[in-house]
Amino acid sequence: MYWLRDTALAHGAKLTVSSNGEFMEFVEDFGDQELIKSYLDAGFNWGTHIHPLWRRDRHDWVLETPDVSEEIVRRIWQDNTNAVNSIIGSENNYGVAPYQCAQPLLVKLMNEFGFTIETALTEPAGILAYENFGHYPWNPFHPSPEAGKFLKECLNQTQYILIPHYPQLEPNPGPSGPRSLGTNQKYFIMEYIEWLHWQRNNLPAKVWVFGIATHDCYNNPNRIYIETMLSWLDENFIGKKIPTGEVIAEYATATQIAEEFLQWEAEHPGMSSFSWEEGQPYPYTYSDMPRLLKNAEYDCIIDISETISCYKFKKDNSSSTFVLWSWGEEQIINFSSQISGKVRVYDGKGNESLANSSNLKVGKEPMFVEDGNPPTIFIQRPKGHLYIFGRDIFPTIFGNTIIIGDITVNVNATDNENGIEKIEFYVDDELKEIIREEPYEWLWDEKIAWKHKIKVVAYDKAGNTADDEEEVVIFNIIGKEKSIEV
Known part of the structure; x- marks a missing residue:
């Protein structure tokens, strides 16, 4: 005391x-x-x-x-x-x-x-x-x-x-x-x-x-x-x-x-200072701000200029959100020192857009800025070869992918700004597996035959996505069904 x-x-x-x-x-x-x-x-x-x-x-x-x-x-x-x-x-x-x-x-x-x-x-x-x-x-x-x-x-x-x-x-x-x-x-x-x-x-x-x-x-x-x-x-x-x-x-x-x-x-007689009950909308102006800053902590002030305020917040998944506004008229700034390439801009009221970080417009209203660059992802395996029970036999003549038995699907995924949050594996648009750490691979072993589509989706820690697909012909009559954990 x-x-x-x-x-x-x-x-x-x-x-x-x-x-x-x-x-x-x-x-x-x-x-x-x-x-x-x-x-x-x-x-x-x-x-x-x-x-x-x-x-x-x-x-x-x-x-x-x-x-x-x-x-x-x-x-x-x-x-x-x-x-x-x-x-x-x-x-x-x-x-x-x-x-x-x-x-x-x-x-x-x-x-x-x-x-x-x-x-x-x-x-x-x-x-x-x-x-x-x-x-x-x-x-x-x-x-x-x-x-x-x-x-x-x-x-x-x-x-x-x-x-x-x-x-x-x-x-x-x-x-x-x-x-x-x-x-x-x-x-x-x-x-x-x-x-x-x-x-x-x-x-x-x-x-x-x-x-x-x-x-x-x-x-x-x-x-x-x-x-x-x-x-x-x-x-x-x-x-x-x-x-x-x-x-x-x-x-x-x-x-x-x-x-x-x-x-x-x-x-101010008769004027309410604050009042809210369940079922009513958010009681303040920027209804999207709590969602945008959920699980985030203040990190630091970014010094851009005397006429612009910028605050950086870090989320528990290591991605960043910036809040900026201008004290005067609209300005165009180069924000690429914080995020390179594309940025996703939110107005805090439910609207969003994509912009170039090197040519970012900042006005009097606050803007919430996050990485807008999608991750990169591609299927490494199976790809254009004949595979028998996981073994790569040889390339096919026309580049078709043919699989006999089970196969491990290998994916390469990267994100330079925030890192990869998760990879989802689909067969014919049905979710089969979610992987959150490297190596990004999944053993596909189920009873299945003929033409099917493998699809993989990468999510970075800012919520951006990218995907890749591979058409395959597969024959697996002894595979096992597996439930996923989301």
Whole structure:
């Protein structure tokens, strides 16, 4: 906790801290009340982390299941809040992670305890957001009291607002997706791209939020990631302005965000900040962006010119996706230092085209660029010879391919940009085998006779494809059927 405080102060970052009741008992045990005071003196927030634990005695907290009675739920809230209040001696205006509380009861208890802010997303809400958006919501909102409507806004619910932020920054994934440094950097840039759309098009102002979390028990092994994230934000975004003068991002506590949000609401009566429920379309502009950047992590900034921004993302299959835009008029650039030959260009809204990387048009709208060069593939064997039980006997007079018995189909496939993802083997357009590593070969051994067509399809790691075919005459009366594993 000392390291976290000092690191935040060094970067000018704002901390919004929450703790459960027993944590505060340990604070007393170790005489660390002054540590808590130093957080508050620095202008940081401190609230209640409402884990499903109620207090039987000092350091004797009982863990409950999520389906307990309302009476027990209320005691959980009361015991944790009392313990926090006994140490901080100041306003305790928000609750975090009330897993054990259904939505209608949540509104009721937020009212009873005077909580006006919920930070983070409960696990069901986080999973719902990740599975449908590929990221968390980018705006605070008033959560609906309707059961199961975790991401729906209800403007009549005025007791509290939800300020979304991502879970623990760490290399390990969680139920609501990856949590790595590169993933969180990607999430920030995705939100930055959406925010820029609103600025370019003079859309109504909104409050935009991005946050990451750490737990005291996971702090130490993840310090390098936290430090790197803050340094990266400082260097590229915090306090920095876009050419039209708007500041990209500033650090803020939950209370500061809530105050700004309430001011925004007063200026935009009846306007929803964010709302989504299952069955509705993607709630932001670039509906294809989550798919294009799925399983990708931020890699680096590509320095092209002062008037063009370019970010590189690496996917877990080693392929790359670049996001570019111009700060001025449309420009033509040579992008062949990153991808040579053809590139596939996406607008993030479902449209795509092919372009030449040495003559790439970059406009004000973001463009997502990937390798557009297909791999090369050709069937090495069988090819124009007579084969008997796999043995190459001699070339045929007219170059026909004749096979007696089984045969191993050998394929040569290469891709200079991203590498080969997989090779599919077909007979008469029926998929027979998938090979993902060299050597790219398949033993064709089935009961079959007369004329047939072998087809092979290569996929590179950017999704480009190429194929080759060979017409053969085959006689194999003792072969075996084989099922494939996709």
